[in-house]
Amino acid sequence: MVIAVDGPAASGKGTIARALAMHFDLPHMDTGALYRAVALNLWRWGGDPGSEFEAVRACEDLAANLDDPELRSEPVSEIASRISVYPAVREALLRRQRDFAAQDGGAVLDGRDIATVIAPDADAKLFVTASAEVRAQRRVRELLERDMPGHYDDVLNDLLSRDRRDSGRDTAPLTKAADAVVLDTSNLDVDQARAEAIRLVEQQLSPAGG
């Protein structure tokens, strides 16, 4: 069974994807971490996020970056969103995401293009969202908890510009798949969001009367 979870920044998709993975006993991949790991390479090398060529070179040797606390910083978020518009970067990361989705027994993946590009035949698809203000508050809290700088206005602006770039790009833009179910977490706490996600996935797996 494959479950696709997509949505904009800080909507809660990672929290939900992890809960689904636990509930259905499936492995989970945070695909945003791959783009962040490329961004972190580029940042550390002093590479130019405006160069597709340099961004593609930064797609090698990602493993060490995946556990790096800097992966979640605001500069890395911004660079991740910039380098993820490049088709050659997306292509370089495609195989490992598709292979993860295709493993025996299935998987849960979260990102921007899981239901549309990586696993269009997924058994269940959620599009997780929340208001920009709620998302910015959550991201600020998360950054402060990680001892990283997080000012509400800056975070809100970064998040809105990232949303625009992610939704407006030509290759694999952030968009709800036609057969995905929307889960708006604006007024749900973590436990409520997790429970609602499980309910919606179970509903997709065995629709009433089916």
Ligand SMILES: Nc1ncnc2c1ncn2[C@@H]1O[C@H](COP(=O)(O)OP(=O)(O)O)[C@@H](O)[C@H]1O
């Ligand atoms: N429903 C919710 N209510 C309050 N906080 C939440 C909720 N869902 C997630 N969070 C918190 O918001 C932050 C971002 O959540 P995360 O799942 O990482 O989002 P995303 O993967 O969409 O960026 C985390 O600190 C998480 O604990």
Ligand SMILES: Nc1ccn([C@@H]2O[C@H](COP(=O)(O)OP(=O)(O)O)[C@@H](O)[C@H]2O)c(=O)n1
């Ligand atoms: N499947 C994916 C996942 C992330 N990304 C890009 O990677 C960036 C970081 O993704 P993320 O999921 O870690 O970001 P947050 O939603 O946690 O803020 C996003 O802004 C996207 O530009 C993507 O293009 N496709």
